[in-house]
Amino acid sequence: MTRSIGIDxxxxxSAMAYMHRGEPRxxxxxxxxxxxxxxxxxxxxxxxxxxxxxxNRAILEPxxxxxxxxxxxxxxxxxxxxxxxxxxxxxxxxxxxxxKRDAELRLGEPVGRAVITVPAxxxxxxxxxxxxxxxxxxxxxxxMINEPMAASLAYGLDRAPEAAKTILVYDLGAGTFDISxxxxxxxxxxxxxHLGDTHLGGDDFDQLIMDYLLGLVRTEHGVDLSQDRRAxxxxxxxxEEAKITLSSQSYAEIVLPAIAPGVDLETELSRSEYEGWxxxxxxxxxxxxxxxxxxxxxALDMVDHMLLVGGPTYTPLVQGVLESLVGRERLLRRVxxxxxxxxxxxxxxxxxxxxxCPNPKCNQKNPxxxxxxxxxxxxxxxxxxxxCPACFMPNxxxxxxxxxxxxxxxxxxxxxxxxxxxxxxxxCGKPNPSDLAACSVCQAPRDRGGLRCPSPECGYVxxxxxxSCARCGADLVRDVLDVTAKDLGVELHDGRxxxxxxxxxxxxxxxxxxxxxxxxxxxxxxxxxxxxxGENPQANRNDYCGVVAMDLPPGLPxxxxxxxxxxxxxxxxxxxxxxxxxxxxxxxxxxxxxxTMPADMRKELEQMQRQAEKLLEEAQEALDDAxxxxxxxxxxxxxxxxxxxxxxxxxxxxxGWKECLAAAQRKxxxxxxxxxxxxxxxxxxxxxxxxxxxxxxxAIARMVAEVEAALGKRRVEEAAQKARALSQYMDxxxxxxxxxxxxxxxxxxxxxxxxxxxxxxxxxxxxxxxFQSNNRQLLERKIGELGQLLDEAARYLNVRPEDMASGITxxxx
Amino acid sequence: xxxPQPLLDDPWATLPEVLAADPAAAxxxxxxxxxxxxxRLEESExxxxxxxxxxxxxLLDIVDDLDRILTQQPVRSVELVRKKLxxxxxxxxxxxxxxxxxxxxxxxxxxTGEEERDDLPDETxxxxxxxxxxxxxxxxxxxxxxxxxxxxxxxxxxxx
Numbered sequence: 014m015t016r017s018i019g020i021d022x023x024x025x026x027s028a029m030a031y032m033h034r035g036e037p038r039x040x041x042x043x044x045x046x047x048x049x050x051x052x053x054x055x056x057x058x059x060x061x062x063x064x065x066x067x068x069n070r071a072i073l074e075p076x077x078x079x080x081x082x083x084x085x086x087x088x089x090x091x092x093x094x095x096x097x098x099x100x101x102x103x104x105x106x107x108x109x110x111x112x113k114r115d116a117e118l119r120l121g122e123p124v125g126r127a128v129i130t131v132p133a134x135x136x137x138x139x140x141x142x143x144x145x146x147x148x149x150x151x152x153x154x155x156x157m158i159n160e161p162m163a164a165s166l167a168y169g170l171d172r173a174p175e176a177a178k179t180i181l182v183y184d185l186g187a188g189t190f191d192i193s194x195x196x197x198x199x200x201x202x203x204x205x206x207h208l209g210d211t212h213l214g215g216d217d218f219d220q221l222i223m224d225y226l227l228g229l230v231r232t233e234h235g236v237d238l239s240q241d242r243r244a245x246x247x248x249x250x251x252x253e254e255a256k257i258t259l260s261s262q263s264y265a266e267i268v269l270p271a272i273a274p275g276v277d278l279e280t281e282l283s284r285s286e287y288e289g290w291x292x293x294x295x296x297x298x299x300x301x302x303x304x305x306x307x308x309x310x311x312a313l314d315m316v317d318h319m320l321l322v323g324g325p326t327y328t329p330l331v332q333g334v335l336e337s338l339v340g341r342e343r344l345l346r347r348v349x350x351x352x353x354x355x356x357x358x359x360x361x362x363x364x365x366x367x368x369x370c371p372n373p374k375c376n377q378k379n380p381x382x383x384x385x386x387x388x389x390x391x392x393x394x395x396x397x398x399x400x401c402p403a404c405f406m407p408n409x410x411x412x413x414x415x416x417x418x419x420x421x422x423x424x425x426x427x428x429x430x431x432x433x434x435x436x437x438x439x440x441c442g443k444p445n446p447s448d449l450a451a452c453s454v455c456q457a458p459r460d461r462g463g464l465r466c467p468s469p470e471c472g473y474v475x476x477x478x479x480x481s482c483a484r485c486g487a488d489l490v491r492d493v494l495d496v497t498a499k500d501l502g503v504e505l506h507d508g509r510x511x512x513x514x515x516x517x518x519x520x521x522x523x524x525x526x527x528x529x530x531x532x533x534x535x536x537x538x539x540x541x542x543x544x545x546x547g548e549n550p551q552a553n554r555n556d557y558c559g560v561v562a563m564d565l566p567p568g569l570p571x572x573x574x575x576x577x578x579x580x581x582x583x584x585x586x587x588x589x590x591x592x593x594x595x596x597x598x599x600x601x602x603x604x605x606x607x608x609t610m611p612a613d614m615r616k617e618l619e620q621m622q623r624q625a626e627k628l629l630e631e632a633q634e635a636l637d638d639a640x641x642x643x644x645x646x647x648x649x650x651x652x653x654x655x656x657x658x659x660x661x662x663x664x665x666x667x668x669g670w671k672e673c674l675a676a677a678q679r680k681x682x683x684x685x686x687x688x689x690x691x692x693x694x695x696x697x698x699x700x701x702x703x704x705x706x707x708x709x710x711x712a713i714a715r716m717v718a719e720v721e722a723a724l725g726k727r728r729v730e731e732a733a734q735k736a737r738a739l740s741q742y743m744d745x746x747x748x749x750x751x752x753x754x755x756x757x758x759x760x761x762x763x764x765x766x767x768x769x770x771x772x773x774x775x776x777x778x779x780x781x782x783x784f785q786s787n788n789r790q791l792l793e794r795k796i797g798e799l800g801q802l803l804d805e806a807a808r809y810l811n812v813r814p815e816d817m818a819s820g821i822t823x824x825x826x
Numbered sequence: 827x828x829x830p831q832p833l834l835d836d837p838w839a840t841l842p843e844v845l846a847a848d849p850a851a852a853x854x855x856x857x858x859x860x861x862x863x864x865x866r867l868e869e870s871e872x873x874x875x876x877x878x879x880x881x882x883x884x885l886l887d888i889v890d891d892l893d894r895i896l897t898q899q900p901v902r903s904v905e906l907v908r909k910k911l912x913x914x915x916x917x918x919x920x921x922x923x924x925x926x927x928x929x930x931x932x933x934x935x936x937x938t939g940e941e942e943r944d945d946l947p948d949e950t951x952x953x954x955x956x957x958x959x960x961x962x963x964x965x966x967x968x969x970x971x972x973x974x975x976x977x978x979x980x981x982x983x984x985x986x
Contacts, residue, residue: 034865044933044964044965045964054932056932057929057930057948057949062932066932066933067932068936069932069933069935069936069937069968070930070932070937071937072937072938072939072940073930073937073940073949073973073975242938242939242955242972243955243956246938246955246956246970247890247956250887268891269891270891270894270895271891271894271895271897271898272894274898275898438861439861439865440857440858440861440862441854441857441858441860441861442857442860442861442864442865443857454853454854454857455854455857455858455861456854457858
């Protein structure tokens with residue numbers, strides 16, 4: 014039994030909420046604050062401080078105080094903290110860790126799951142990094158949802174009737190301003206546009222009042238207070254208070270007797286005066302709103318609702334200006350703007366019906382009440398962690414030493430968690446033992462954070478993930494689908510992007526989306542389908558997601574149809590199926606997970622993966638057991654690195670992997686060379702021997718036997734030497750013999766088109782007759798003809814794998 | 827003393843719905859109602875707590891005003907007002923957090939500056955810019971302080 018909470022992980026402040034009797038309720042932290050500053054610092058004795066305490070110490074420990082980590086999340090930047098290097102993800106995990114602990118102490122029970130919000134404009138990497146921070150903190154992350162979607166949930170807009178709704182979310186925070194235009198269509202949710210200013214916010218408003226007060230004291234009393242800490246402190250508090258007062262009244266009195274020797278400050282600030290100062294800021298936000306609408310190819314009257322998020326949106330001028338922009342009815346403001354994102358995240362915890370196994374190798378879907386994954390046994394109710402005493406990072410409870418810094422964890426004890434011996438019935442208030450699922454007095458089921466039935470006569474609080482009300486049967490499902498923000502598609506052979514799942518498609522998808530493509534060349538031997546996400550018509554300007562490769566059977570004509578289908582699950586993993594439609598039913602399936610790894614490295618790792626697989630499959634004989642073992646372990650290590658997205662570790666291991674592959678490849682190449690010579694010899698001896706002296710044929714057969722003997726003893730180097738000698742000997746047989754050999758070879762080669770093959774075979778048969786009848790003239794003519802045919806065939810034969818067509822196209826010819 | 831007479835004729839007939847009621851179900855309903863009332867009560871207590879808190883903070887602001895006046899020119903009557911106000915706050919359970927001369931504690935105070943002092947241990951509170959107060963087990967208002975910093979502090983007190 015575990016609780017789920019919703020977390021609004023913010024730039025300046027973070028907030029959390031949970032579902033209480035079917036409604037979102039904010040969880041106060043241990044400092045009794047509804048928001049926790051997103052700050053990390055260090056205490057005097059080197060202890061970790063998070064939240065308000067970190068802010069309180071900021072001035073004493075500037076180099077070890079980290080603020081606004083959200084701005085850096087998903088970047089490669091490293092942060093030095095307490096003499097160690099941290100990723101932004103790890104710092105974020107420290108903040109989420111405190112929130113988790115506070116929530117557990119507040120609610121008196123384990124809090125193992127979370128829905129975390131991220132800005133709508135976050136890329137794949139930043140969202141994955143935030144999810145990872147949640148996992149590090151010990152949460153099983155149920156979902157990542159974007160902030161405008163959470164705000165819409167808090168306003169209940171997802172329950173609106175069928176028609177599509179366009180919603181503009183105006184998010185003015187303390188230090189950042191964001192506009193998102195989102196669309197809700199029958200439970201699906203799409204981000205249509207986003208715009209923002211990362212350095213515009215409510216803090217600017219306070220500063221304006223401060224400046225006014227300082228100026229007033231200077232002009233009226235001739236005193237400069239800008240260096241007087243005590244006075245500044247008071248002025249700052251008074252400025253904030255005045256700002257809040259002006260939100261509900263038209264005048265704010267500011268009275269600060271004896272603010273400095275002989276200075277009694279008494280002034281009245283009118284709302285109109287204040288609004289005059291902040292108007293430029295507000296006008297700028299309105300300008301950005303217009304711009305965002307314009308950029309989304311929309312018009313103002315297409316916006317159905319405007320939602321206000323962030324404390325500064327309490328300002329009457331902000332509301333007034335927006336009201337005149339969109340009208341009173343369309344401006345929604347009944348939910349506390351500072352907490353509405355956290356409350357929306359909490360609502361999402363009650364909506365989630367399935368939980369993806371957090372194990373990257375498993376990904377199994379489990380019902381919401383499962384405590385462990387049915388496939389791999391991994392915990393789905395968060396992980397018990399101990400905090401490393403040296404670097405503060407949470408560690409799995411059974412680890413002996415810290416994964417980050419190696420410090421031994423023997424002495425570290427897991428944080429105290431208020432184990433709830435009893436739970437209080439939500440209906441009748443009776444305390445019940447924790448193993449009971451329903452109240453012993455009134456039989457009301459324990460409130461586990463589900464949704465309240467929307468029917469006014471019922472109002473029953475259901476289990477989380479319930480699809481319909483357990484009491485009255487009313488429809489509860491309003492499982493909001495996320496919608497793809499960008500096109501998802503494949504690269505065509507000419508570099509164009511071809512979308513398979515277009516932008517704005519709801520996911521998880523109910524069924525795969527399939528499109529048919531065609532091979533681009535005759536006898537194409539392989540397909541490489543590179544998958545990209547983005548809207549640029551040129552594929553490689555978009556975000557690279559991965560590649561699926563397939564070997565094709567020989568002799569396929571150009572334009573053979575290939576069906577490619579994409580399926581997208583809730584965590585945006587792409588399930589790709591490539592099926593050849595030549596009647597053979599040959600197909601390849603692959604799962605492409607989103608990782609935080611840079612595209613170049615991913616491509617390189619995938620390339621290595623394919624090379625290792627090819628070697629293991631096709632060069633068995635060239636490799637000894639050690640080589641095979643090395644390749645096997647390389648393959649699993651690379652796969653692991655790609656799954657975890659740990660680019661630092663991959664970077665480190667890369668030279669070793671490359672060395673291992675190169676060594677195996679050299680052996681495979683040598684064997685390839687030997688086999689090539691042997692094949693040629695077998696053609697010479699088997700088919701062409703009638704054209705040459707018996708001794709020469711015998712010599713070749715003898716040399717072949719030697720090469721094979723050496724190979725049999727696994728003396729590859731020796732075999733290679735003998736093969737080279739054999740090759741030289743065959744070269745010396747003369748042009749005609751070699752020509753006939755190659756023509757014989759070409760006439761049976763699958764890459765050569767059938768028409769050409771039969772012309773070759775015909776010419777060879779005539780040549781044979783000419784040779785047998787000893788018709789020299791005809792023989793020479795036929796040899797000339799074969800020369801031309803071989804030239805024609807050569808372009809099918811001498812194709813190096815890298816020149817071979819591997820692409821697809823969207824038109825048949 | 828007369829024996830009580832058995833009531834043979836009930837002048838008030840029992841309502842049929844009372845007779846039909848299932849006592850267990852009625853009890854459950856009653857308890858649920860109690861539960862709802864209780865949570866309503868909890869909520870209004872919380873609101874009351876929040877209101878009291880902001881009121882007390884506003885009163886602390888006035889204490890600060892009086893403090894400043896008195897440091898500039900001691901006036902007996904003002905001093906009395908201050909005393910009266912503090913006593914009122916004390917009766918409500920508001921107590922000053924004495925941080926002066928103590929090691930800096932980020933849970934109780936916010937640092938607004940530092941001063942080099944070699945006669946004191948590192949990070950001792952040397953000045954209270956704003957006095958902090960506690961109320962009902964929570965920090966009603968954190969102190970705002972200036973702390974000492976030893977010139978060579980880093981070498982002596984470096985965190986382990």
